[in-house]
Amino acid sequence: MNLTRHNLAFLTSLSVLLEERNVTRAAVKLHLTQSALSAQLSRLRDLFDDPLLIPSQSGKGMVLTARAEHLRLPLRQALQALEVVVGDVPTFDPAKSERTFVIACNDNAAAIITPRLLPLLHAASPVGIRVSIRAIEPIHLPALLERGEIDIALGSLSIVGGMSHELLLEEDCKMAQRIDHPRGIEPPTLDEYLNLEHVVVSGAVNSLYGFIDKILAKKGYARRVGISVPYYSIVPLLLQSSDLVCVLPSRFLSRYEHSLTALPLPLEVQNFRLYSVWHPRLDKDLAHTWLRRQLRLSALS
Template sequence: MNIARVDLNLMVYLDVLLRERNVTRAAEQLGITQPAMSNGLRRLRELFNDPLLIRTSEGMTPTERALELQPLIREALLAMEKTIQPKEKFDPEISQRVFRIMASDYAESTLIPLVLKQVRSLAPSVTLDVLTPSDVSFHDVEQGWVDMAINRFDSLPQSFYQSRIWQDDFSCVVSRENPILNNFTLDSYLQSQHIWASKTGMGVGVGVNPEDVQRLGWVDEALAAVGKKRKISVFTRHYQVAMLLSAQNDLIATLPSRLADIERFSTKLAVVRPPFDIPSFDLSMAWSPLLHHDSAHQWLRQIIKSVAEE
């Protein structure tokens, strides 16, 4: 087949169809009508002599041929995106670009203020739009609609680039009026009431089951490893809220140390080491291959790396 006779827009259609597996959603993604997308699917089936997507009880299911084509089409489109990227070098002094960054509550409290200070100094007209994990999906990042995701990731799509920002451990934040400070041991820690703050992932969160230790995170898994369990009085999805609640003189918040250090010189709160070992964790940034070679994006990544090193 002569490629000159092939409508290459059909490859874009196929990429979106295989990702969405729904004609209506694929049409919405490309800003075309559903009949136009249905016609595109018909032409693709004729081109490849294969049904590509078959309607089943579980929705539109890709054929074996479609699954073979999907990574090849994605790679070809990424190469084309790279080819057509403008070559003009990013000039931070005059740029008015808006960078959209998904950041966890932890990253927003510890990293983003330092990044913003540096950005405002070097690029006074650049804007940061900071989104929460529940605002964003991996699909948004993959498509480049969100410049970057900053969080602690258990897993990422294979196509993503990622880089570690820093490593952190844990500290306990308690009221200076909490009598536990006179004898801060594992036993007194376990006898106290605790505030749980979530490790927020991508997508909309759900309620917590206090009995499901495997889903409660590093602190509770570390306790379970030594056969112990803490008493949790309140669950929150915001670390800053956890620190505010820890001002009550009978509650303990066990939080990442860089966050706890914000209260290091507080007259109301004390920051102490946990009376047991908790594994450290990495804060990382992840971004789409569509933006990897973008000069403005490279500039932002360098800003984040330099701030983290300092």
């Protein structure tokens, strides 16, 4: 039998009919008219190629055929099992969970979020929940999220695509240089900024072009990029041992206030924005909703 939605509804009616053995009483239980249920019984007889219920010789109620008798108990049990499946509402208790959440992000996002995230997770689940941080792969990210290999990604708006997302934090960017830089500690003019040698953080291969270069190009300017690196954590080491400068988010720079100087930029630059990104299939997943809440709290603290 092709168990379409329509036929499943008929099977529910059949189960009640087999228990009541009376169309009138069964119709009342099913909240159907007697004529509607009679029409369903006629359809069920066609489906099973069997009368299923026949009038009793006493004139009271109906009698089950052998096929109907064979169906009665298994059908009732199957429908009860189906009710359990449909009515099973998922729950999530972080204190009892042993789930490992996989978060993809670059080292800057990891440094911002994880020091605040881990205490929150530990407070909610001292031994159960764990976190695995992995490098973000923008090209493969949609497929990794869809397959569930990554629970959530942290990054700029460029990684969002058609995925569900949420803005976690927004902050300004500044030019960073070593504390004893020979140019001094005055904010640079645009001409001076263009003549300095710059570091670009880029995950792209052989890329010496960053978001600042796009802004400058629109204004007809260009700067000299001396080196491109894939990780934010490398930048302070480069700046501390050279006259290079780099544009970095303020919160990142706050971790190096004893070795780097942060200065205002001589041009308008969009604030640094960090998003959490996940597959829409997890929009209402309780565990994932809980994780997103912890990430929001981590970004605020």
